[in-house]
Amino acid sequence: MQQPMRLELKLALIGAISKIIIFLILFMAVEQMIDTLAFRYTDKNLVKMKEKTMSIVKRIGIKSYLDAEKDSTFASYNILKDEYISINLDATGEINQLTFSDQSRSIEDENFDYRILNFSFEIDHQRYMLEIGKNIQLIYNLNKTLKSISISIILLVLMITILFDIGIFKYLLHPLNQRIIPKLKTIVNPETFQYTELDSSTSDFVYLNNTINELMHKVSTILQNQKKFIGDVSHELFTPISVMQSKLDNLLVSGKLPAKTVEMIMDQQKQLIRLQHIIKALLLISRIENDQYAKNDKVNLRELVEEIVANIEERAHITNISLENRIAKDTSLSNVNKYLIYILLFNLVSNAIKYNKDGGSVQVYNEQGESKLLVVVEDNGIGIALENLDLIFNRFKRMETTREEGQGLGLSIVSSIAAFHDATIEVKSQPGIGSKFIISFPSKPSL
Ligand code: ADP
Numbered sequence: 001m002q003q004p005m006r007l008e009l010k011l012a013l014i015g016a017i018s019k020i021i022i023f024l025i026l027f028m029a030v031e032q033m034i035d036t037l038a039f040r041y042t043d044k045n046l047v048k049m050k051e052k053t054m055s056i057v058k059r060i061g062i063k064s065y066l067d068a069e070k071d072s073t074f075a076s077y078n079i080l081k082d083e084y085i086s087i088n089l090d091a092t093g094e095i096n097q098l099t100f101s102d103q104s105r106s107i108e109d110e111n112f113d114y115r116i117l118n119f120s121f122e123i124d125h126q127r128y129m130l131e132i133g134k135n136i137q138l139i140y141n142l143n144k145t146l147k148s149i150s151i152s153i154i155l156l157v158l159m160i161t162i163l164f165d166i167g168i169f170k171y172l173l174h175p176l177n178q179r180i181i182p183k184l185k186t187i188v189n190p191e192t193f194q195y196t197e198l199d200s201s202t203s204d205f206v207y208l209n210n211t212i213n214e215l216m217h218k219v220s221t222i223l224q225n226q227k228k229f230i231g232d233v234s235h236e237l238f239t240p241i242s243v244m245q246s247k248l249d250n251l252l253v254s255g256k257l258p259a260k261t262v263e264m265i266m267d268q269q270k271q272l273i274r275l276q277h278i279i280k281a282l283l284l285i286s287r288i289e290n291d292q293y294a295k296n297d298k299v300n301l302r303e304l305v306e307e308i309v310a311n312i313e314e315r316a317h318i319t320n321i322s323l324e325n326r327i328a329k330d331t332s333l334s335n336v337n338k339y340l341i342y343i344l345l346f347n348l349v350s351n352a353i354k355y356n357k358d359g360g361s362v363q364v365y366n367e368q369g370e371s372k373l374l375v376v377v378e379d380n381g382i383g384i385a386l387e388n389l390d391l392i393f394n395r396f397k398r399m400e401t402t403r404e405e406g407q408g409l410g411l412s413i414v415s416s417i418a419a420f421h422d423a424t425i426e427v428k429s430q431p432g433i434g435s436k437f438i439i440s441f442p443s444k445p446s447l
Helices: 007-060 062-069 136-172 174-185 205-256 259-289 301-318 338-353 408-418
Strands: 074-077 083-089 100-107 110-123 126-136 299-301 321-325 332-336 360-367 372-379 424-430 435-442
Touching: 007 062, 007 083, 007 110, 007 126, 007 136, 083 424, 100 338, 110 136, 136 299, 136 424, 174 205, 205 259, 205 435, 259 408, 299 301, 301 338, 301 360, 332 372, 332 408, 338 360, 338 372, 338 408, 338 435, 408 424
Parallel strands: 321 360
Antiparallel strands: 074 083, 083 126, 100 110, 110 126, 299 332, 360 372, 372 435, 424 435
16 A cells, blocks of 8 residues: 655645646746747837838938849848848849748858848839848747746745645645644543643634544543443342352352262362353453552562462472562562552463463563663463464454363453553564563553
């Protein structure tokens, strides 16, 4: 797909193209006009010269012209051959007819292009042809100069108008570029959206800003209702499930049941425990998303991971997986919720063990990024296919290849806790080689 372009640049470009087209048409018209005017001016000059010549001929008589040349022809050139006048005897031309033409004349072995006026007249029953020529090269030169001046003026005007347009578009689009777009760029969560009014004289921008505000308000309300609904439903289900569980426990304790019934009850208990886990996870997510946790703990990360390792070690031993805590000694996170950070890292380490191979390894370490603290949980387990990387954080999403027990909520909890602490998660994984979950905690202000 083509790279999108900024609106002000697009408008300036469209403006420039339309102006170039207009100026080209204008230039062609000016060129045509200069040509017409130059020839008209030359023809007018030739007519004036003809009238002057005719008045001289009338005053001093034709003979004094022709005698001078003896062969009944008169011809006179100026020194640069810019102009010439000739009078010949003529028997064919129509009397008093004035014609103009462009012709070449050879004078003293040199060829010149002339604009020529021909005029035939009669004196004492003898017809003569007056021919006055003006060198066209002069006209061409004049045209060239005029055209280059007009091109320079047109280009200058074009540049000025394009620059002017860019300035105007920038000014007109200022509310969009400086207010609306930055506001949209900072949306992380509809609930923290800045519902500011837009003070602009362009009604379209005010309308756009108001519509975005309304839309974000609606999205925020829907999200809040959804979160509340999940919380309420989970809460409502939790009590009856606990009651059912204790009733089943009591039945088992009574000890007078046939073996088959005991087996059935234990099966039901397993299902209830699974349900309880799901409800607990949903309640946890709901509480995190409803900001029901404080964030004022300072956590020593190395010690926290040590705790996790101690609690999960037994599970790792079963499949010969080695656990390594490589978090630097004094690495700590401030303004966080210790309980939630524990769950976040526990879930990641637990998955790294669960989705590993016999004899595999899990490492937890920290890295210092630019104003970020990176906590990495890396394993050399089964890995995740590229097409699934974006899906694993979805609620209840489990890969088809996954055989291990689980509800598909562990990573949803991880992503909620990360978002709650303004942290981001990056996953790098290769099937058969292993996975790397990188949590970037902002160093400021939370650290
Ligand atoms: P659960 O573990 O209960 O299935 P999660 O939300 O923790 O749910 O994980 C979702 C899915 O992501 C898992 O089913 C598994 O396929 C995949 N996954 C998570 N962590 C890893 C890992 N470290 N290595 C490979 N796959 C993983």
